[in-house]
Amino acid sequence: MLNEQVLPPWQESDRLAALRSYRILDTPTEPVFDNLVRLAAMVCQTPMALITLIDDRRQWFKAEVGLGWRETPLDVSICAHAILQPGLLLVRDTTQDVRFNGNPLVMGEPHLRFYAGALLTSPGGLPLGTICVLDCVPRDLSAEQAFALTTLAEQVMAQLELRRAVAERDEVLATSRCTERRQALLVRELHHRVRNTLATVQALVGATARSASSIKEFNRSFSARIAALAKTHALLTEDYWQTVPLQEMLMNELQPFAERRRQRFKLEGPPLDLSADLAVPLSMALHELTANAARYGALSIRKGCVSVAWEVVTADGKRRLHLTWVEHNGPPVGEPSHNGFGLVLLQRVLPAQCDAQVHLEFDTAGLRFEISAPLIEHRHVPPH
Amino acid sequence: MNSHGNDAPLVLILEDEVLIGINLQDDLQDAGFRVAGPFTTCSAALEWLQTATPDTAILDAALRDGPCREIAQELGNRAVPFLIYSGYGPDQELLAAFHRITWIEKPVPPSALVQACQELLVSES
Structure with a gap:
């Protein structure tokens, strides 16, 4: 048996950066993703389906049916293998596949026997995870089911892209609101400062007048004081x-x-x-x-x-x-x-x-x- | 009319621009008023109010240790008429809290403030 080490055509750091740019990890469940996995399970007639994202040490599930977990360590992940190849990974019987027949999720609970996962690929071609269906008995996918699963993967990506666009827009809006607030504050402060400065100048007039002995002296001292204040x-x-x-x-x-x-x-x-x-x-x-x-x-x-x-x-x-x-x-x-x-x-x-x-x-x-x-x-x- | 037994009415000045405060003091004294302050913080003015009551007051709206609300409240409780002399426009909340309040936006000629103080005293008596 060959221990094949497939070298992926991407840098893992680029892949992780792309994944994090969606800001989806550890977010709460959302109906739109829940419905996509329910639809996947329904179409493929499996008891379990997941949207899984491959992080650096874990796989995290944005949505799942039939499994009851939100994440697993990476070393038990089947999807981590799926992201190494383009398109759809189909494992009809995990016990017959050397990559998985030692996997604890295959050997022990929940005794996974069937796996089909469609790759979630970023627009830049980086694999982020899969939408996959699972069963405890060996089975196969029809061409229609495989097409449906691949299409659902595209829908997941469309949702992720939309989400990222919204997040970026919100960020721009927040920055512009911050600028507006700062501007409003500065205008108010400026208004206040101008009025206070005028009041100070007025007080300077009064104080200079009280101590000046002639108009000429008043003029000289007052102008010099204003000039100093202006500087x-x-x-x-x-x-x-x-x-x-x-x-x-x-x-x-x-x-x-x-x-x-x-x-x-x-x-x-x-x-x-x-x-x-x-x-x-x-x-x-x-x-x-x-x-x-x-x-x-x-x-x-x-x-x-x-x-x-x-x-x-x-x-x-x-x-x-x-x-x-x-x-x-x-x-x-x-x-x-x-x-x-x-x-x-x-x-x-x-x-x-x-x-x-x-x-x-x-x-x-x-x-x-x-x-x-x-x-x-x-x-x-x-x-x- | 004032609590000090002196004929000249007593004006409290709360103003954190000391130069403005001192000038106000000089102008009011020239016009025959006595002056308490000028205080530059609400806490200093409140401390003075613990043992005395002015006949009227000129308050800056925003002091270094906060808005003049508490002082205004205290003067209101004692039925002391006062005016706000501020670089900010009228504060609607503060206006709403007192049924009648004189709000003067900085700056106005000293004579206008002196006159406003005199009017406050006349309308109270």
Whole structure:
């Protein structure tokens, strides 16, 4: 007796990928498939019929009559042999066939003696399983019955294809619904943000007016504040996650003071992206610090310098930003004569808005500002 | 009229944009009101409400710790008239929960808010 090893003309990994693309394995029974096996059993006049799919280690039954199982291991499968040959596998008496006369399902319960299976072939020519009829007594199939079984196999494949097309369509629909939801959310957020930004601008008008001593000063401070706010919003809009790199926020303010031959500012800290909730108030604060330095502090004379250093500190599982702004070599510093908008922002707005601790010191050697604020980790924007 | 024995009416401000809140406070104080807050979270405002009652209130609709519903409910229970000042359009659910509610969409001139507060007080008295 020859132990024939038939090498199939396909890669098993391709076959399994094709099978899984139908997403049918381990799904519940469905009347359309149940009816096809009932019809197969009826036409072939057998007590048992199955739609079986050959997985990597098992055969799984999408539908069955007369057997009562949903799967068996692959080593007892007759269908695993059936998929090795095209068309219909007909075994009139399993006890007379060397491939099956040692099979536990033949030798023991349920004592299978007859097998006829029509191949389920993917459009790409890969065998996925069979629709088969079984009996406990030897028998044969008429040409009409063989034709019917082959036709039913084609119907099973048609159903599987339909199912896959529907699944793919549903996936496309789900993606597009997700995009729509994201879009609606962004529009609503944008609307809200525009209104809030306008309200913030309005508050800026009020606050600037309260501290300005002339229309000219009001105009200058207010325009500069709006420009600073606009730059931060531009950075926020550029980024999908609506965050701003701290380094860029600082550069927005300090870049105009850069000189080729002299270091006017020094930035030291790790790359860090800030969410809008922290970035907007902090950028306003950095603008006030820069404007103050340019008017009265280290950036008002040529040898002055600003050092900004920051780090991220983790305490109680929460990340905090620690940032220090120190001015050197500027003119002597004194306490400000009036409570301007910059001070209101640094000492009242920042702590309340960002849940931050701030410390502002008018050291004669140079102004010193420190802030410690929790980093806001949650994201407003849904993932792609 | 208010629980503090002071003639100036007391306005509670609940607004999570601190700059907006501070500016509101300044405008209201200029117009002769006293201000409680500005509070930036519902929980801070609720805590204050445990020991005091304002004459009126300006509430942002969506705060960092959630919608202002609970505060609105509490003010409603005490028959304190209030207005919602929000960047969002009117919330139909919240509108339905109170038979009469003033909803002002941000932004409006400060004088309009001050006037709205005055009207709330007049209509209550």
